[in-house]
Amino acid sequence: xxxxxxxxxxxxxxxxxxxxxxxxxxxxxxxxxxxxxxxxxxxxxxxxxxxxxxxxxxxxxxxxxxxxxxxxxxxxxxxxxxxxxxxxx
Numbered sequence: 683x684x685x686x687x688x689x690x691x692x693x694x695x696x697x698x699x700x701x702x703x704x705x706x707x708x709x710x711x712x713x714x715x716x717x718x719x720x721x722x723x724x725x726x727x728x729x730x731x732x733x734x735x736x737x738x739x740x741x742x743x744x745x746x747x748x749x750x751x752x753x754x755x756x757x758x759x760x761x762x763x764x765x766x767x768x769x770x771x
Contacts, residue, residue: 684739687730688747692754694725700753701727704746714738717746 692700701721708717715733722728729746733739 684733684736685731686733686739686743687728688743690727690729690750692725692727692750694721694723696754696757697721697725697727699757700750703753704749707749715742717742719746 690697698721701719705719708719714735715731715738718728718730718732720728720730727750729743729750731739731742731746733742
């Protein structure tokens with residue numbers, strides 16, 4: 683069994699929202715990997731991946747990192763008053 687834990691330091695409110703929205707996916711059963719998400723009030727988002735093989739571990743890591751980046755981008759665009767094309771309105 684392979685295991686990887688990453689800790690991302692992001693603003694507390696974004697960490698909370700990311701954990702709650704992406705956590706829905708983590709609850710799904712996958713054949714080759716298991717994901718645990720957690721966040722601390724300091725804004726630390728933890729992603730723990732346990733996997734049968736390194737290929738599944740890498741795939742899960744890439745997926746969850748992309749989702750965190752997407753979540754952060756969406757929330758930053760929302761707070762800056764821009765839409766997905768970068769235009770205000």
